[in-house]
Amino acid sequence: MDPRKIYILVVAILLGIFVVAQNKSFNKLDVLSRDGKSNVFQEIQILKEKNLSLKSEMDDLEANLKLLTSQGDALKAIDDEIKRYTKISGQSPIFGPGFYIKFEGKITTPWLVDFINELWSTGAQAVAVNGIRITNETVGFDSLPQGQVLLNGSILSSPFVIEVIGESSTILGNIEVGGGILQRMKAALPGMKVSYERKDIIQMQ
Amino acid sequence: MNKQISVVLVAAGICFGVLMSWQFASDAPSDSNFLADEISARENLIKGFLDEQTYLQSRIVFLRKEIEREQDLIKSQGTESSLTELEKLKRILGLSEITGKGLEVTLNDSPIAVRQGEDISSKGLIQAADIRDVVNLMNAASADAISVNGQRIIASSPISSVGTTILVNNSYISPPFVVSAIGDPEIMIQRLSNRAALPELYKRVQESKVSMKVSLREWVRIPIYNGDLKYNYINLVE
Structure with a gap:
């Protein structure tokens, strides 16, 4: 066969491969999506951790019930429960170890919702955005017509400082992972700057 | 004639390249039992975790209700104000x-x-x-x-x-x-x-x-x- 024809054939085959590769890369861009891709190991890990947390909660509740049924300890059990629930209800100021993360630039409401969701998902115990603690009584994120973000009736503006109480290493490790929420946000919100700092004490109202 | 052959070669080459890429990217399961065994093991493992989760969640709901019942029983023992506060917190936290x-x-x-x-x-x-x-x-x-x-x-x-x-x-x-x-x-x-x-x-x-x-x-x-x-x-x- 004429060597020129072989070259043409090889080039054509490569072209075919590139066409498919290009097509696939466009499909991937499509999922530059707000939900990351997880694998089976993560799936099993999530279930395992969830069950461990549930077991620990069950043990606490069983201990509490035991205290309540013993005459002398009932009052203590109630006080302990009040203290425990006060910590997470947002009714009193709290402090603890954690970190803050600062986003500079324009962020849209859905990405803030997703980021906060990721924080809870990876073990955050308390979260505040620009000083507003997120509790069950906080009015959710909203967008104003000009694109500003509203939280609990207050307009938030850049920089968005998100404070977190919890196990910093685990949470930061999960949000920074390749394909994780930070990478997806950076891809979707070009120009956004991100910085964070671990803190021994984060205080929230 | 030469030109016609070149066109045929280009077309055939592109088709071959496209088919080859699709074939490599295909998710079709292989004939090996290993993959099927792995999927089955994974499904069993996940099912085990989910069964455990269902049990733990229902146990937690049961215990929370039992605690509430016990608290109602001791309401008269000077705990009324504490229990009112506790009820309020439970409402806030989604525990009611x-x-x-x-x-x-x-x-x-x-x-x-x-x-x-x-x-x-x-x-x-x-x-x-x-x-x-x-x-x-x-x-x-x-x-x-x-x-x-x-x-x-x-x-x-x-x-x-x-x-x-x-x-x-x-x-x-x-x-x-x-x-x-x-x-x-x-x-x-x-x-x-x-x-x-x-x-x-x-x-x-x-x-x-x-x-x-x-x-x-x-x-x-x-x-x-x-x-x-x-x-x-x-x-x-x-």
Whole structure:
């Protein structure tokens, strides 16, 4: 066969491969999506951790019930429960170890919702955005017509400082992972700057 | 003649390249039993975890109710004010069942989409982000309580996905996804009708035939939160 024809054939085959590769890369861009891709190991890990947390909660509740049924300890059990629930209800100021993360630039409401969701998902115990603690009584994120973000009736503006109480290493490790929420946000919100700092004490109202 | 051969070669080469790439990218299972065994082992492992999770969640709900019953029994022993405070905290935290007027938003996959084995990117599937957006919108409309497929939503409830599976409070849920909310139905309907508030979802409702149905309800029941509450890193400022 004429060597020129072989070259043409090889080039054509490569072209075919590139066409498919290009097509696939466009499909991937499509999922530059707000939900990351997880694998089976993560799936099993999530279930395992969830069950461990549930077991620990069950043990606490069983201990509490035991205290309540013993005459002398009932009052203590109630006080302990009040203290425990006060910590997470947002009714009193709290402090603890954690970190803050600062986003500079324009962020849209859905990405803030997703980021906060990721924080809870990876073990955050308390979260505040620009000083507003997120509790069950906080009015959710909203967008104003000009694109500003509203939280609990207050307009938030850049920089968005998100404070977190919890196990910093685990949470930061999960949000920074390749394909994780930070990478997806950076891809979707070009120009956004991100910085964070671990803190021994984060205080929230 | 030479030119014709070249054209045929180019066309054949491109076709061969395309077919080869598709073949390599194919997800078709191989004939090996190893893959089937692995999938089966994985399914069994996950099923084991899910069975355990169901048991633990129902046990937690049972224990919370038992604790409430015991607390009622000792109400007369000078604990009334403490118990009132505790009740208030439980209401705030989603540890009390709530009933009232509200609505239900039912989100469902496109009739032609298949969740099993599909990529989460499939436009015909409801995604975790859609549920998050609806839940956030209900929160922004000052809903008193929200649940998704019977899972009570609290501030720290994650709504995420693993592959095409959606997890709420890290528990598996499957379509149709029903977001129930107690609150002012008019405000909530107004927010849900605003296409600018849910642009991605409305776009896919039109283009990909995922469905969103809103129903007003005179009586909605939101169950108590059946998960764990983490607080070991939190300290109260005395």
